[in-house]
Amino acid sequence: MGEGLRTLLFEGDRLRLIDQTKLPTELRYVMVDDEQTAFSAIRSMQVRGAPAIGMTAAYGLYLGLKKHVDLDKEAFFGELKRQAEFLKGARPTAVNLAWAIERLVRVAHEQRAQGVRAVLNALREEAKAIQHEDERACRTMGENLQAFIKDGMGILTHCNTGALAASQYGTALAGFYVAHERGLKIHVYADETRPFLQGARLTAWELQQAGIDVTLICDNMAASVMASRKIQAVMVGADRIAANGDTANKIGTYQVAILAKYFQIPFYIVAPWSTIDPKTTSGREIPIEERPAKEVTEWGGVQIAPRDVPVYNPAFDVTPHELITAIVTEKGIYLPPYHFA
Known part of the structure; x- marks a missing residue:
């Protein structure tokens, strides 16, 4: 797939x-x-x-x-x-x-x-x-990720970073595809990724089509799954990486990184070199898109929240570089401290 x-x-x-x-x-x-x-x-x-x-x-x-x-x-x-x-x-x-x-x-x-x-x-x-x-x-990128993927691992991912997010293979999911080709047995846990459900609708679908072992979990289940020792690594993509390594990715990534730090689970960012923005010195300078309220208050045209309730719907959050174990690109693997110029 x-x-x-x-x-x-x-x-x-x-x-x-x-x-x-x-x-x-x-x-x-x-x-x-x-x-x-x-x-x-x-x-x-x-x-x-x-x-x-x-x-x-x-x-x-x-x-x-x-x-x-x-x-x-x-x-x-x-x-x-x-x-x-x-x-x-x-x-x-x-x-x-x-x-x-x-x-x-x-x-x-x-x-x-x-x-x-x-x-x-x-x-x-x-x-x-x-x-x-x-x-x-x-x-x-998929091949570079093999440095961190071992047979039998449980890996948590957030949002969709597969072939649907790129021209082929994807970024973080590319590592899963390459591991699968090489016969490694991995178990992927996919966060649903509220409110647009990219994990539920896209990642779970992609990995199922490819024959990769995948379990879908709600976003608020990540801590419980980590505590049960089912997760040995977290691998996610990125939408912009600042010069100091601060990384903007789909909303919810930051809290996953905090949980990974607490449970001493390595947290990897996987993205092409073009995602690195050396002109942006830190995550504080990254513009964060806000999406329409109805993405939160409706699903499939059905109202699931009060019509007049105020909604805050940022599409992304920024994970501080201190929480990132490594940044993997097609040019190689980068370890902290990050200095992209």
Whole structure:
């Protein structure tokens, strides 16, 4: 499943995404053919996971600009600037989105003298390159994680960091896929990940499809499961890593890290190098996206809380670097103290 499941497929100059809001009960696809549909897919979480939204934004920028191929050069680059800023606003926390857009903008300016059509060709190839690099990075992260995965381990993960969150294999889940390929017996405990239930809807589904032993638990069961000694490691992804190692990830990660520290369980962050943001010195500077209240007060269109109750719904929290045992990327394994420059 890690190799076969593709959340993004670019062919025929269109981008096809798995609509992750429909999983696990329905496998449906959404087509992206310009910056507007890319923005909508990212904002509505039809596509999610830091690497996947970065790639979607890159393809969306190319597809949106393709419709303006007949503009003169000045007007085209004005449209480039508008679309790039528009897409970067889809979700603010995951740095991969801005990283991918800025990478395409840089390539466009490098090719400016060649004309609009040459710029468009370069943008398409750069978007493809980002996806190919992500595929290789995910596999390498999975292999690097084997330094910490032993036969018979119980591993807790939070949110979804598998093939649905990237182009292939994923980040933290890549380690599980590689271990499974090598015949290691591991047991994964997946937090449900309230309020959007990425663990329940996506991680449990992915791992089941792959034949990996997985047990779903509610978020508030983590301490009890750790106390029962069923967990020997925690492995999660990241949406932004500051220069000092402070890490933003899906809401609930921070409390899992605190519990792991209490129970003396190693806590690993797994993310591509593009998730590291050396311009952000610490977690205090990471912008935290707030999501709509109805994600908490409703489920499946059914009201589950009082209609007028105030809701605070941050999508992410920041785990301090002191709680992180190691940060694993495709470039290697990093131990504290963390200094990313």
